[in-house]
Amino acid sequence: MKILVTGGCGFIGSNFIRYILQKRETIEIVNLDLLTYAGNINNVIDVANDPRYTFVRGDISDKMLVNKILKAHKVDAIINFAAESHVDRSILDVTEFYHTNIGGVLNLLEIAVKQGINKFIQISTDEVYGSLDDEFADEKFVLNPSSPYAASKASADQFVMAYHHTFGLPINIMRSSNNYGPYQFPEKLMPILITNGIQNLPLPIYGKGRNVRNWLYVIDFCEALFNVLEKGNNGEIYNVAPYNEFNNNEIAHFICREMELSEDLIQYVPDRLGHDLRYGVNADKISSQLGWKPKVGFAAGLKKTIRWYQGNESWWRPLLKNATLDNRILSD
Template sequence: MKSVPRILVTGGAGFIGSHYVRTLLGPPGPGHAHAQTQAQVTVLDRLTYAGNPANLDPVRDRPGFLFVHGDIRDADLVDKLVSEHDEIVHFAAESHVDRSILGAAEFVRTNVLGTQTLLDAALRNRISTFVHISTDEVYGSIEEGSWTEDAPVRPNSPYAASKASADLIALAYHRTHGLDVRVTRCSNNYGPHQFPEKVIPLFITRLLEGGRVPLYGDGSHVRDWLHVDDHVRGVELVRTRGRAGEIYHIGGGTELSNRELTSALLDACGAHWSRVDHVEDRKGHDRRYSVDWTKIREELGYRPGKDFATGLAETVAWYRENRSWWQPLLGRAAL
């Protein structure tokens, strides 16, 4: 009889990590769209400004769930936890580009040194699988076409550079030590429970409050949008069926310019373009991201299941109905 996997999820109180945990352990239904997995799950999270324990309330009483408040850079704590688990799914990261521009030190400490601390513990304790969650931003900008997994990394922001560094270290542990490392690189995520510093929840919460929203530069920057539900489904495919030492792109299939996204958000919130402030462009702002997800489709059967119009409408409805979740966070979201 196959044993129940013991999975350590870092950053599991954040937006994507908590959705992954709720998907593994929660009942099917809204916010838990996939059948639950038989697993023991421990969440390790430092609960920085973007971590929210309330994100885990739906599964807090599930059998096999444990929450540990701690830092992935704490080598003794990490070693103890890793020794009690079979697999690691590593979401923990500082992830806001604007904050990395203002100060890169915390991004290097958490994203690079924290990842290295986890990898060392995984190696010592012979972890069977280490899934490292990364981003399409490691590639820099692409004018046309889409990156494949063998494209070189050319990050432009301190955030993206810290993630690219972590990716390379993780893959080096596979090549040097034979550790089963699998890297995922996703496009821009959206959905419920996203901290209101990122563009979609930032716009929704400000518009619902009667406020104004910023549009960088000429608004022609292009991103591919991926619902968090599809993202965590892709991560689970990589964890259960992916190959050691491989990179897998997880895309959403909806490319929009920031101006097109703004228009969609204004419509969804019943607001007018008069509520938009055109602001100076971000330093080093990449013009376009686009990942080719042929590999994960052909190898693992991944396809995004949430069309953007439906996903955005559901996301706006969630924020409209859950003001008690996001209103206390607004002060922490301000740079």
Template structure:
């Protein structure tokens, strides 16, 4: 078996790779795992260090928009798991071109190559943000896509391309849409690692607006477990939401972090709200639960404590990243 994982040096992709090579996917026991990653600012070879010496792993630095390279790597592939994406909303507000190029054009290059190579399964990893914002209730997979940021619009475009390749060509594609991920190795521009590392350094945390924006939190291990289920038994042409089941306002999450890290209200700096900031996300994951037996198993309190502990113990990983990158918040 040969598996191609795009974006496999990023936060979620590297977790999937480490699980695949660490024995959590029994069907991958003898598989060759090929990771294709451009190593942009958010991709990091250090994320793969725990499995770097595994003879089943082949790492290729390259761009998913490079049709010649993608075509070469796609030959003989049984499964594609497509994580590669530009994913930070704040950066997409500053400029959308990279997001359109990578998320839309890059996905099209991969889909076309997978079609030509007659790949057995293609899992396209997307986000709940393509649905827009929801005041109450939760989105089922059939709800219309109403993205509000350039990032989520580019991801919605890639979702629709994946659907079109199934409907037009019969390419066996599944789309997953996850809620907010958290866990180790997450680049420290996203809310949780940014707030954790700021508090570890005795710095303030920048809270958008009134802090009332609601997100559903999903541990990266549960997310990867959901993707595994879809890769194994998901019906081609279908979309599967993957949720965590823990909804918190940003203010509530901030208060939990303050308590966990021994800080008080003086550590909170209220900043101007993000443009077009979606108020609430919430996915209904009944479909993947009913069809594939998915359920989130990582308790949020335990997962948060473990995540804080990881950042506390791995300053050598995140500190250089914060020093080298321009973190917008």
């Protein structure tokens, strides 16, 4: 199988490329990535010389380029990770989120239909369901995005479903809870707390730290995606999540204990505008249909993640200059 992976130099995309090349010898990957601030060619440096791997720098909105790639490499499937993904940045300027998360997806869909692609997988997010009290959203739950970022992802999901129903494009959509693990850009909660801890800097937490997320180790998500690629039922949406619900205070305290940091480093900063309190998804469908279950427990995953950042300062230190926005520390 020949797969176009878009956004493969990002956090989850690079982990998936590494995972699938190890999993299947017959897989060939073309990685299309624009290398924006969060896309890092060093994320895939260890597979750069694999004859089954090709990197192309470019924009998913570039119609000529995408067409050229699909024809030249005889691509069978597209997995779209490419996205602007940070909520804070979407609040300050939604332009790039519209361009990539909606316009770019539409471009991929149009070309996929014309080229007769056998599988199109859209990587979405649990944020499209909006902030929930104590319920868990299943795949039929009404979309209720709160942030410009979540709205752009929900819009893309709707277009993906429309292209399936109207043109018969074989698709799947995956809506995952918060991923964490190696190679995550240091503007998100886990890596900013860990890298600040390594530097003995304050650990920034939004508001009162009560915001709840469900934490999924990235390799578990890669395995879920691999299952959907090979066995996913055409036209289905799959939620992907364990049941590791923790609020941001708990995450900060876990990291302090594991890294033997003083909890006095925890610092509360002004909250994000419209900050969703809790996301929660029901992942029973992917478990019952495809047999997927997470394998990495939260404590083990957190330890792996901390050790990786401790052992890879040369990777994350050069990125710190791009991990702030208007002199504000980003997180979550």
